[in-house]
Amino acid sequence: MQPHENTGHPRRWAILGVLVISLLVVVLDNTILNVALRTLADPVHGLGASQGELEWSINSYTLVFAGLLFTFGVLGDRAGRKRFLVAGLIIFGLASLLSAYAQSPAQLIGARALMGVGGAAIMPVTLSIISNVFDPRERGRAIGIWAGAVGLAVAIGPILGGALLEHYWWGSVFLINVPVVAIGVVLVAVLVPESRDPNPGRVDLLGVLLSVVGLVALTYGIIDGGEHGFDRPLVWVSILGGLAVLGWFIRHELRSEHPSLDVRLFRVPRFAAPVALVGLVFFAAMGVMFFNAFYLQLVRGYSPLETGLLFLPFAAAQLFFAPRSAAMVRRFGGRAVAVVGLVLTAVALGAFVFVDEVTPIWVVLVLTFLQGTGMANIMPPATESIMSALPREKAGVGSAVSNTVRQVAGALGVAVLGSVLSAVYREDIASAVAGLPGPARDAADESISGAYAAAAQLGPAAPKLIAAANDSFVAAMHWAAGLSAVVAALGILIALRWMPGRPAAGPTEARPAVEPELAGTA
Template sequence: MTGHPRRWAILGVLVVSLLVVVLDNTVLNVALGVIADPVHGLGATQGELEWSINSYTLVFAGLLFTAGVLGDRLGRRRVLMVSLALFGISSLVSAYAQDPTQLIVARALMGIGGAGVMPATLSIISNVFDPRERGKAIGVWAGAVGLAVAIGPIVAGLLLERFWWGSVFLINVPIVVVGLVAIALLVPESKDPHPGRIDLVGVGLSIVGLVLFVYGIIDGGEHGFDRPRAWGTIAVGALVIAAFVWFESRLKNPSLDVRLFRNPAFSAAVSAVGLVFFAMMGTLFFSVFYLQLVRGYTPLQTGLMMLPFAVAQLLLAPRSASFVRRFGPRAVCATGLALVTASLVGMVFLEADTPLWVLGVLFFVQGAGMANVMPPATESVMSTLPREKAGVGSAVSNTIRQLGGSLGVAVLGSVLAASYRGGMEDTVAGLPEPVRHAASESIAGAYGVAGALGPAGRSLIAPANAAFVDAMHLAAGVAAVFAVFATAVVLAWMPRRSAAHPPAAETGVSAAPEPVGANQG
């Protein structure tokens, strides 16, 4: 068997489909400052900005498994085309959103589309490539993620320099159209003759529980955790998540195989992935406001400042596999987490006038750390599970990565908002009520109020910058604590050396056949 005759052209089409989905998240981060602007953007509050990110990632993570099963059942090419079309349409709606609520809803629809694209592309790769070439093809597919991280901030900066904020979403539309035509012409249809069942109850419980949990965290950050609506929503969300775990543990074909977490090595690897994305997404969230407002840089300059992170990823990620072979997954992953921790500790000491080369070094160190967390964690997932569970284990890892990033934005964003609001209390006490709330809500709101008040509002800028920098120090410190915890987990439970795929009896999970469609990379 040599695979499909057009397999490399098909791979190119699939990479473009994945690229547009991943690119969207990186360009959004750079656009947050503009979207928060009440004049040039939507005047979104910090909580609304957090939801513009999390509405996508929560839906994406919740539907990832179900989308894979739908592809196996209905046809992978069909699901890929429908998902990509939905992603393009919702990108168009996002570009022309008239208020933050419309943007949040449109982003949730984009999450549905993105959830269908990722597993479908991997399933098609497995179908058209011979096993001897499949590893190389998946490596190219994974490299598209690194490419998107590298070019996303620059693309966003260039667009925002010349066009309005919606252009960062509108650019997806022509790429999607080209992708749909290419898929229709090149990609063959494929189905699984024995598709798995769709776990609708599990999907519903996971999304409801996570949305309630994250909503409570964001609401508490905006308005205080002493209110019943905040802690009550968090508690109800946690109960629903517990019900989801209980329900999934009783199913033969669950949407999330929680039984895999009985394996300590698997749990350690997946926890490392989730916690490192928790720290990364949270710090990127506040770094944009630090650069664009406190430091006064344009979106393009902000994008260029994030390049060291992407460069470190592109340089070191391809080499990390050889580090794992030489030093073992535990040592490499722990070293990577230590680098991430060091970068976060460095951010605790950033000030409004810190030389920018220092921030560039911190971004590079963080990128280098992440480049040496993902490969050993993924290798550990694969080597500690039986072969029939490798696909679903990888899909679980990908889901936890999305959830970690979403919770990072919610938790660190809430820490940032609460600290900033406390730091601005005395400064805004003498302002009229309508503008007092806006100025204490976020640093973008303070800048908007200062602009509206004219010369009288200039006195707001310095206190707002100081309150934000102090809040950023606290958020970075919290992220560093999570990174230290992840390092401890890895040192305690991740295997020192790679192991061959063990039999099912060694993993604490059943050797039942892997749920079809779970091989989502």
């Protein structure tokens, strides 16, 4: 074989298009829900969900997704990636139907967890198939398009969700998945070749169980503490118990001969640093998106569609910059590109500390554009660095690590920043609701959505309650935004210290993974 011969699949670009469609439905559904949160909290037009139930409607999906990613990545490598992709799409479509017709918050949370099962079967095999069908010299560009699709879906979700809520009931934001899934199944069956790992790993059932139990317990404690206070023993039993189980999980993974998550990989800087960046960025970004939906729809009074359209600058930045990120990495190095992206993201998130009820909306648009630009220049170099640290036949390990960390960090971001939001809001509004009747006081004290629902029943006293709720929410939003900016800024230090710099002359994507920890996975 000649050195210049392309070893990729003849239909690789068409296959990439199919994988992007499959990926879009998974990522899209996470962000399409953000714009529907206000409607789901409405007892008349939605399900009357509390803020804690809204957080769980997001996190039941992401935690199941994250807990099963590694296992399903291994099973996909063993049973066939195409087969797993089709199965995942079908499960995702059925769970979308159940979500659309849920009759209570609990049913929605359960259906969303089932969607996490389908998503976990889809996500890891898409990146594994990309690495299998593309020549290493084209892999960076393909991954850049893949990562750009992730970022674009993050932004398209609120716009599509807003358009659907403008004309249909809240279940339409889930029902829209069904035709996309049907198209995806047909295209995968026709175009995508079957592939397997010649030396598949073994399934680590105990590791999967420990990771899911630990993450759910930790997240439950954080969300419940934010909603009802951290002064109850149950909250700390849940948080400390979750941390203890996660510690057991790490110890088990270090000793296991077939770990679901090979934690030894995190000793290697060129693998661990980009994984950490992915986690920190999504922790900060998903938490900010959670409170931003309430800020725009309640404090500023925009409709769901208008709220979705306000995310267009984020989408435009992702669409323009993400595909160009790989070329920027080749020219300036992964470290420089990632640092610039992190600085832009941290500045954009931190600037929300100065946003209030009367801030010109163009300022918010500029901030979302800066955040989109920053994230577009973080994800592609980080993902490519993760993938290039492993041999091609173990691409599933890299994709599973990246996506597990992204999902777990996003869930913890919603839980932690949501809890900060709840705790500060509840403390700030306490004096304003002290004289209200019992049910109205409880509703207004729980969340800004509850305050607006209570105000509808108060008559002349309503404007005063709404003003107090808006002030309390904005104050809470400032604390959450400040924390998110600190988290993103921490990524700058990690990138400066451990991300690889400008690549040496000649091809770098085909370099072998020589570190003992990485070589041990091959």
